[in-house]
Amino acid sequence: MAGPRRxxxxxxxxxxxxxxxxxxxxxxxxxxxxxVKRVLFVPYALHDRDAYTxxxxxxxxxxxxxxxxxxxAPDPVGAVRKAEAIFIGGGNTFRLLKSLYxxxxxxxxxxxxxxxxxxxxxxxxxxxxxxxxxxxTNDMPIVYPPSFSAIGLVPFNINPHxxxxxxxxxxxxxxxxxxxTQYHExxxxxxxxxxxxGSMLLVEGxxxxxxxxxxxxxxxxxxxxxxxxxxxDLSFLLTH
Amino acid sequence: MAGPRRxxxxxxxxxxxxxxxxxxxxxxxxxxxxxVKRVLFVPYALHDRDAYTxxxxxxxxxxxxxxxxxxxAPDPVGAVRKAEAIFIGGGNTFRLLKSLYxxxxxxxxxxxxxxxxxxxxxxxxxxxxxxxxxxxTNDMPIVYPPSFSAIGLVPFNINPHxxxxxxxxxxxxxxxxxxxTQYHExxxxxxxxxxxxGSMLLVEGxxxxxxxxxxxxxxxxxxxxxxxxxxxDLSFLLTH
Numbered sequence: 001m002a003g004p005r006r007x008x009x010x011x012x013x014x015x016x017x018x019x020x021x022x023x024x025x026x027x028x029x030x031x032x033x034x035x036v037k038r039v040l041f042v043p044y045a046l047h048d049r050d051a052y053t054x055x056x057x058x059x060x061x062x063x064x065x066x067x068x069x070x071x072x073a074p075d076p077v078g079a080v081r082k083a084e085a086i087f088i089g090g091g092n093t094f095r096l097l098k099s100l101y102x103x104x105x106x107x108x109x110x111x112x113x114x115x116x117x118x119x120x121x122x123x124x125x126x127x128x129x130x131x132x133x134x135x136x137t138n139d140m141p142i143v144y145p146p147s148f149s150a151i152g153l154v155p156f157n158i159n160p161h162x163x164x165x166x167x168x169x170x171x172x173x174x175x176x177x178x179x180x181t182q183y184h185e186x187x188x189x190x191x192x193x194x195x196x197x198g199s200m201l202l203v204e205g206x207x208x209x210x211x212x213x214x215x216x217x218x219x220x221x222x223x224x225x226x227x228x229x230x231x232x233d234l235s236f237l238l239t240h
Numbered sequence: 241m242a243g244p245r246r247x248x249x250x251x252x253x254x255x256x257x258x259x260x261x262x263x264x265x266x267x268x269x270x271x272x273x274x275x276v277k278r279v280l281f282v283p284y285a286l287h288d289r290d291a292y293t294x295x296x297x298x299x300x301x302x303x304x305x306x307x308x309x310x311x312x313a314p315d316p317v318g319a320v321r322k323a324e325a326i327f328i329g330g331g332n333t334f335r336l337l338k339s340l341y342x343x344x345x346x347x348x349x350x351x352x353x354x355x356x357x358x359x360x361x362x363x364x365x366x367x368x369x370x371x372x373x374x375x376x377t378n379d380m381p382i383v384y385p386p387s388f389s390a391i392g393l394v395p396f397n398i399n400p401h402x403x404x405x406x407x408x409x410x411x412x413x414x415x416x417x418x419x420x421t422q423y424h425e426x427x428x429x430x431x432x433x434x435x436x437x438g439s440m441l442l443v444e445g446x447x448x449x450x451x452x453x454x455x456x457x458x459x460x461x462x463x464x465x466x467x468x469x470x471x472x473d474l475s476f477l478l479t480h
Contacts, residue, residue, distance in 0.1 A: 012412050012413075091422075092419075095426075136380060136382075138413060140376060141334075141374065141377065141381060141388060142375055143426060148381060161412065170257075171437065172252050172253075172437055173378060173403070174379075179379070182331075182382055185287040197411065
């Protein structure tokens with residue numbers, strides 16, 4: 001099944017007022033298509049892996065796909081080796097990345113997606129770990145992973161759930177933009193694509209397209225940030 | 241100058257509508273008192289250490305204290321060894337902790353505070369690094385420290401800038417309480433004191449008192465969270 005890299009990187013699993021993955025279900029159906037029958041689900045980002053897998057399974061069955069939880073397999077690496085498609089769900093990014101390393105599947109997922117063309121869907125934390133590193137996650141560092149380097153399916157970073165400043169807030173914590181600016185004060189840091197809730201990035205080979213209903217904001221070290229509308233061609237991000 | 245441990249752990253450097261450290265300046269004066277003449281300031285949490293030290297110096301001079309920036313000293317460990325008092329300012333907690341390790345001052349600060357009774361003030365990130373670990377920071381993991389273990393001046397963790405859920409928000413990222421709950425899903429995790437902006441913890445030997453103008457919320461693994469009013473005696477946190 002060798003083919004070009006195919007990724008669907010979703011900002012958020014649930015959009016306000018909707019159910020789990022409702023807002024992107026048409027994108028999911030279009031992305032996995034009719035050839036995929038079973039999706040390997042990685043529930044490592046949440047504590048209760050069985051309950052999380054049931055949530056994903058129930059949703060994906062309504063779209064015509066069977067779901068296998070990677071934690072249900074006797075050998076996680078073997079499960080990745082025979083996967084038709086992979087979906088890594090959201091939750092805590094640190095817990096997720098640590099579990100990916102603990103189960104030794106980071107490089108095998110990378111190989112399957114980049115060499116074998118296995119379609120990869122990520123949501124929230126599952127989108128973070130698909131990039132160069134988890135340096136731009138919003139999550140609390142509840143566990144210590146052996147590295148912040150991630151699967152590296154794209155050569156930039158993503159900030160999911162990207163949030164504009166609230167002008168009425170009295171809270172003095174840093175805005176999201178300030179946090180990403182702090183990241184870019186560090187040397188040799190890559191672009192960060194801020195995906196607002198409701199947006200997602202579709203990557204097919206060397207073509208990247210912004211999908212969904214909200215705009216995205218791109219942060220490049222040493223340059224002003226830029227807004228992109230849904231439908232924008234962001235393929236240039238793949239050639240850095 | 242041996243004496244009991246003395247800590248002033250402030251949630252936030254700036255309160256909405258006020259200037260830098262304005263909201264806690266009386267607490268600072270009372271904490272350092274008249275015996276302290278010079279405060280060793282650690283500006284590692286922000287990128288521009290000179291500018292940050294100037295901000296701290298200007299403020300502390302109005303309170304009658306001279307400030308030395310640790311990065312101005314030829315030998316940071318030596319600067320800690322001869323410090324009369326230490327203040328670690330806020331910014332990015334990951335950058336701060338990594339710099340503390342890079343400069344090999346973590347254990348020396350611990351020794352000076354716990355063995356020599358050198359007064360320690362922290363604000364925001366400087367409060368995070370004074371606890372067991374930085375596992376409950378709110379900051380973006382822009383750099384990878386060699387450990388999340390921190391200076392360990394108290395046997396619990398703190399979440400600075402603690403924030404109540406906003407019932408009007410449509411944003412679907414986890415609330416602060418959900419994040420701390422995820423931390424407590426991990427085994428053997430300590431109490432987390434959520435310090436709202438405007439609050440601070442004063443530790444004198446084995447006595448801990450909540451100061452400031454806002455309540456704090458205490459999260460204990462496996463138990464309901466509890467609210468504490470300013471003035472509350474939280475000494476029990478020191479004996480876990």
